[in-house]
Amino acid sequence: MIEILSSSSLVTVQDLGRFGALGLGVSHSGAMDRLALMAGQILLEQSDQLAGIEIPIFPFKIKFHQPCRFVLTGADHQARLGDEMVWPWMVAEAGTGQVLTIERAESARWPASRVYLCVAGGIDVPLALGSRSTQLRGQFGGFCGRILQKGDQLPIGISTAMAKTVLKVGVVPPALSMPRLREGVVLIRVMRAAEYEAFTQASREALWASPWKITSQSDRYGYRLSGPTISPEHPLELRSHGIVPGVIQVPHGGQPIIQMRDAQPSGGYPKIATVIEADLWRLGQAPIGSSVYFVEVTWQEAVEALDEIESWLEEVRRMIALARFDSNGDVPS
Amino acid sequence: MTRAQMEEIALQLAGTDIARLDLSGPEGQWLIVNEAGQTRISFVSAQDRVTVKAPRAGLLLTTHPLRSTPLVRSGDSVKKGQVIALLQAGSLLQSIIAPCAGTVLSMPVPEGALVGYGTALFELQAETSGR
Numbered sequence: 001m002i003e004i005l006s007s008s009s010l011v012t013v014q015d016l017g018r019f020g021a022l023g024l025g026v027s028h029s030g031a032m033d034r035l036a037l038m039a040g041q042i043l044l045e046q047s048d049q050l051a052g053i054e055i056p057i058f059p060f061k062i063k064f065h066q067p068c069r070f071v072l073t074g075a076d077h078q079a080r081l082g083d084e085m086v087w088p089w090m091v092a093e094a095g096t097g098q099v100l101t102i103e104r105a106e107s108a109r110w111p112a113s114r115v116y117l118c119v120a121g122g123i124d125v126p127l128a129l130g131s132r133s134t135q136l137r138g139q140f141g142g143f144c145g146r147i148l149q150k151g152d153q154l155p156i157g158i159s160t161a162m163a164k165t166v167l168k169v170g171v172v173p174p175a176l177s178m179p180r181l182r183e184g185v186v187l188i189r190v191m192r193a194a195e196y197e198a199f200t201q202a203s204r205e206a207l208w209a210s211p212w213k214i215t216s217q218s219d220r221y222g223y224r225l226s227g228p229t230i231s232p233e234h235p236l237e238l239r240s241h242g243i244v245p246g247v248i249q250v251p252h253g254g255q256p257i258i259q260m261r262d263a264q265p266s267g268g269y270p271k272i273a274t275v276i277e278a279d280l281w282r283l284g285q286a287p288i289g290s291s292v293y294f295v296e297v298t299w300q301e302a303v304e305a306l307d308e309i310e311s312w313l314e315e316v317r318r319m320i321a322l323a324r325f326d327s328n329g330d331v332p333s
Numbered sequence: 334m335t336r337a338q339m340e341e342i343a344l345q346l347a348g349t350d351i352a353r354l355d356l357s358g359p360e361g362q363w364l365i366v367n368e369a370g371q372t373r374i375s376f377v378s379a380q381d382r383v384t385v386k387a388p389r390a391g392l393l394l395t396t397h398p399l400r401s402t403p404l405v406r407s408g409d410s411v412k413k414g415q416v417i418a419l420l421q422a423g424s425l426l427q428s429i430i431a432p433c434a435g436t437v438l439s440m441p442v443p444e445g446a447l448v449g450y451g452t453a454l455f456e457l458q459a460e461t462s463g464r
Contacts, residue, residue: 176399
């Protein structure tokens, strides 16, 4: 069991998300940076379907009430276990009673906003509609359907890995091994959406040419962007229809909104583009106040981008298995 | 070499612009540091000297990929079990752990160099030294 010691806001239990319930009006939820969460679970030699804790606000402090192997992935940060330094993206081990403190990074080579705490055995909250992710709007899933509070005691699942020696390994964060930047600004790949042609030519050109700032009115529901005004040729009125994370809507003000993991499953604003699934993790880490560029890709390129993510994960799984093999001393000399 | 001999050398060095004298022998390593005429003599017995070797092949990282400052520097004191470097193989990072508490004497391999199994990565002075 782990206990939350800090009164930080917006910290939630997340797994990869709740799928198949959009028709019931239930959004996906799940980690904003699913790659960081998956890498954390793989590093702990366990299923990538287990839940971890998403931490967007610092400092964050917990106490371990049992021996526990853990890893902190996602954004860079300064973490200490007792008075010992804990390195990002590297497996560490806590003893009973030890306190883990996570603070903001002093300077970040990779500007990112969310840290993921993964523990051996996973955060063992009950499944709700097939997922452990927190559904904030519906107030279910995760821990009591809400953001974590000081004093919360979270159960940890039984870990088979604890029987083995700890592998003190880590991985190079994917933002460093698969960087996508233009002039130092994060490049997000998107596909044209249904109403793309309904916007003026100047608006369409501005979509590709301008950097888009992520405003302070951005959260797990959606990112509100600021940049040139995007206008339709004629006023557009649509009935509410299904939308998914990644969809870029343009409301009447002409400033786009990107739907994120907690987005409601329907909306009526016209859609100019959609962020491809393979870049949602990258966007999910982009800090408020930073900017992104959009670059157009085809369906085929979007599918290939997903393949690249899958091969990165596969490579990490293979390397961890190899490190375990090495540590067992089974390698023929 | 005796301490008396080293003190005599230190006296000679004090008047020169030689900043550092490093004398290694089978019994250990003498080091004289000369800072503007102020000399310091130190000795590390060979018994207290611990070599940390690469447990496998990889690229030696003395700095975490997300950071710009090294995990440890020459002269730093380290705790037993502390991560002092990383060995990168593909996307995998393997920790190089201090086998004992002590001081980092030298790091002979430069950042980013490819090392093989058994390459000496660090020389540490173990803290158990009675001096």
